[in-house]
Amino acid sequence: MARNFFTVMRSSAPSSTAARPSSSSRSTAPPPPNMKEAPAAGVGVHLDPSLEAVRHDLTEDIEMALELREVSAFYGTFQAVDKISLPIPKNRVTALIGPSGCGKSTLLRCLNRMNDLIPGARVEGEIRFEERNLIDPTVDAVEVRRRIGMVFQKPNPFPKSIYENVAFGARINGYSGDMDRLVEDALRRAALWDEVKDELDKSGLALSGGQQQRLCIARAIAVQPEIILMDEPASALDPVATLKIEDLMRELAEHYTIVVVTHNMQQAGRVSDYTAFLLAGEERVGRLVEFGPTQEIFTNPLDQRTEDYITGRYG
Amino acid sequence: MSAATPSAQLTAYAPRVRVRRGISVGFMVIALLAITVSILMLGALIVEIAVDGAARLFTDGGAVSVEARDGSIVSDLPTPEGMGWLSWVLPIAILLPFVGPRVVHSVAHGVVHGVPRVAERLMGLAVVAPVAVFLHILYVRFESAYFIEYAKAVDIDGATGNVLQLFGEASGFQVVRLVIMGIGLPLALLLMGWFWSHRMRKPSLLIPAILIGAWIVYLFMDPWFLSSYPSRSPSGAGIFSAVTGTFYMMTITAAIAFPLGVGAAVYLEEYARRNWFSRMIQVNISNLAGVPSIIYGLLGLQVFVRVLEFERSVLAGACTMALLVMPIIIVSAQEALRTVPPSMREAAYAVGATRWQVVRHHVLPYAFGGMLTGNILAMSRAIGETAPLIAIGALTFIAFLADSPTDDFTVMPIQIYNWVARPQAGFHEIAASAIIVLMVILLLMNAAAIIMRQRTRTDW
Amino acid sequence: MTAQVPGPPGGPAQDSVRSLLAELWRERLQPSRTGSGRETAAGRLIHGALFLTATLSAFVTIGIVLVLIFETVEFFREIPLIDFFGSTKWSALFAEKQFGVWALVWGTGMIALIGLIVAIPLGLMAAVFLSEYAPPRVRAVVKPILEVLAGVPTVVFGYFALVSVSPVIRDIFGQDVGIYNALSAGIVVGLMIVPIIASLSEDAMRAVPRSLREGAYALGSTRMEVSLRVVVPAAFSGVVASIILAASRAVGETMAVTIAGGGNPQFGVGPLEAVQTMTAMIVQLSLGDTPTTSIEFKVLFAVAMTLFVLTLAMNVVAQWVSRRFREEYE
Incomplete structure (x- = not known):
């Protein structure tokens, strides 16, 4: 256990809770102030020589929402990701980037056990969430998914009314309070309320693509999750709608931990606080290459492959 | 005139092209002939039945x-x-x-x-x-x-x-x-x-x-x-008991077969793992769909009529029919479930729904129209089935209406069979009349199924 | 911004909204949100009930097999196997009973054969026409008609055979041909299975990828050549499977052959004479009040068993053919 920086980080975590500055103080400024000095202080720590993942220091004292330890995922006999160890900082946006087929989405789907739904899918390793291992079969996947919400690549509102779309999750999770307030609050949070407040009975499918995706975000936050996973949430949207979603992500990051998979480098740079770069080798197994504050990754990558990818030398 | 122009080379192929066209035309003639013959035969079927049937069906009320x-x-x-x-x-x-x-x-x-x-x-x-x-x-x-x-x-x-x-x-x-x-x-x-x-x-x-x-x-x-009611003389005979018997039996059949078939489909599509067991059930269902209906009749005769002692009742007939149409309902319900995109299930799971909640609140409602369509089509199959009911011993001369599921009964196709099997031409005419009624019911059911299919389709 | 909005998004008002959201949940949410207790008792009950409905189909199969085997064994306890499978004489209802099943198999086979002779050309042509020639609008009309045709009750076809087809056959072949004959029954059985062949074959033909057709057109083939030399061979497994399935349906067909085939279980008779199929024999014995202990009742099941095994084998072969010989396209 003592072999990597997790130990260091974990030991510092409890104290950091108190020391952490109030979330509102750093609303839309992703790079922490001491960013520039970081590379000199924390040149990457190599975990396991075989994995060759490079890590930057986190540069801020922060609590972790999730900690992935040597997570591997398989589809039948095919291994999609191999032994990925990664912290997910709380109330920050963490981006997973990498070329197609590097296992970003697979890794993301491990985090709320959506992979359980795929026949033959299997996850090994440990995902630490509030002192429990998410992957442990005794942990209820349904409970995990309630607390770790998800927004998908293609907007997928239910073919029901806007109201029902938002209310569904709360209803099935035993919420018995003022549903109208809850729906309104969730839609406000998703910056959709003003556009739809007069037509809550309209079908969710009747909205535009960008609105649909925001409805899906409203649906996800209506169950009050702690973490929201987003799987390329803007890839099916036009630039204007994409911008809205990105703004929304920054806003939501004040209160929620967000993990976002994206193809779009600029997007990762704009919205994320931390970035993990994944890459699949010859055998198409995804591995973590580098993880650190977004600014660091983009300006000072420690791994040649990261630099190649960021500068566009990978396909 | 120049010796080797492309067009000159092409004309060399011309005769062969013509030969090919000859075959093609011949084929079309044969195909058209075949289609014409089959349409004519079907036309004859309709006209024959209509002419015969009209005699009894449209007699002047005077x-x-x-x-x-x-x-x-x-x-x-x-x-x-x-x-x-x-x-x-x-x-x-x-x-x-x-x-x-x-x-x-x-x-x-x-x-x-x-x-x-x-x-x-x-x-x-x-x-x-x-x-x-x-x-x-x-x-x-x-x-x-x-x-x-x-x-x-x-x-x-x-x-x-x-x-x-x-x-x-x-x-x-x-x-x-x-x-x-x-x-x-x-x-x-x-x-x-x-x-x-x-x-x-x-x-x-x-x-x-x-x-x-x-x-x-x-x-x-x-x-x-x-x-x-049926009668010994063609001019006095009617199909009241047969029509009511048919509707009675169909109602019970649907009440039995629809929930069971939908349940099986939901299990196979939403719950079952892809293992040998679900494959076995799937193969079994497609084989059951190919079992001759009369064999279901013998099954019903032994199980429902004799072992469970339903006698020759509406209930025994409905149970037999339910088993007969269940494969059709299961397969069509499975198809309906497959039209619900996986992203809908994922979306529901992602907000913390249990499997049953996903099925109950999303998959079933979205697939319900398709399931109902399949059910109507299955019922239109059952409404014309005769052999299994003969095997379980449904009677043909019923001069009363069934009051309870344990009463004797008859259905339209059995009544038709009974009349067709008699030598007198008068009975053939009323058989044709009954066929018209049966076909109208069938067409209405099919029309309802088509309407349902169009109305309930969701464009994802 | 309208009056209902408490403040600009992102401002402190949003925080109060957020805390309200959290508060709403904290107050109203049921406890016990951890642990693995979510697949509740009710959920397991539903799971179990759905499982039972799915296994019901297996029980139906088992039931059919058991019912058939039970009485068949009883039958063969009284009548030796050789009298059933080794004889061509059938006289179950006479005083001197003989149970040579080949007499019934002959009738069944003849009607199925006539049916296939009628149905294969018609069905295949319809399939080729629908898949290769018909414009979408024609197809949109013809396909549902075929489906409706497949749903016409068999007793209607029986009536048709007796009242329409038989007189025509008698006009052609002479009045000494009986009203009940194998030919008229076979023809209507053929009409009955046309939709099966047409519909299934058409599905197989449409599954042939466009690129294959375009490749052939690019070589200068006519539409007919593409249809018959490219599409039909490529869809051959599906076509064969559809024919076998149709044959199985013809063998199991009951009412039309009962009405029009006559009740004459004779081995070796021609298509213009009355025959009796296995299914028609079952109907005939079912119509009378046959005591359940009598040999006539038991032979019912022995014949049904033969029929069941025959049709099952055909269905399995059809499935095997369509799986084994299916061409895989991208």
């Missing part, structure tokens, strides 16, 4: 014959003069001013603006239709009272009881007739306008056309045929 207890036919009962038309003219006269112009307007409006106001039309209908039904019931009451009085007055030996029973039982059916008459035509016109304004494909127009056809058949039909 010469009503009543069967006496000894089997003789009393055919000199006069109908109340001119009153027959009243029952139709009155409701139409009342309905048309309300519905007619609106329908015309609806169609025109739909054509011009592309926005029909179907709901509005239907509301108008809902107000007017009960009035028409009420008037018709009044008329029927009057008519039956007339006949009862007449029969008592002339004191036909044994006939009185039959006439009484005939009307006592038949009045319920008259209401059905009126409902179809009073609502069927306006509904058909409405649908036509609706389809038209939505610029739907032409086949959709078949549905209202069928409805109108059915309405016309009803309008001119001899009510006696539908409201009489």
